[in-house]
Amino acid sequence: MESRGPLTAREIAELVGLDPVTGEREVYEHLRHIAKTLRRAYGGRAVLYMIPPRCRDCGYVFRDLREPRKPSRCPRCRSQRIEPPRFYIEVD
Template identity: 40%
Template sequence: METTRQRIADALREEPRTASDLGAALSLPTPTVYEHLEHVSRSVGEGDADEEFLVAPPTCRDCGFDGFDDPLNEPSRCPECRSERIDEPAFVIR
């Protein structure tokens, strides 16, 4: 039986996914997925140096800003234009 973190890592090895995608697929609330992603990001590459945990940062749909401080967190608004139209970060293991 796989742990939740193993299931998340396996899903990210298949294709890029957002926390919402993972939450829906694994029946988990999005904030819980973000907690697991922090641990998955630290464990990837420890035993297998060929793998990397990659993050496509969140992006503001109004002004295009993508320089958010913490890519492992879903921002509520853009620091540049204050818009709340933010695309979620996407994660993948390659």
């Protein structure tokens, strides 16, 4: 499958035929494994990148996430209007 741009976990779930809500959680669980598999399969030439989540109210960017997930609340303004992270694969 190919996409024209970065995808959210929910969009990935829909593309592979999973329920958007429950499948989104499954996608987050598997993304770390997918990143490792890509590096091994392509000898380091393929990388999974994450565009970090961002608060829609104040613009805060969650740059320091240790693992892929959608935060529930902004630490700066406490808003729950969080744009989810987006993922894409780049192959050299």
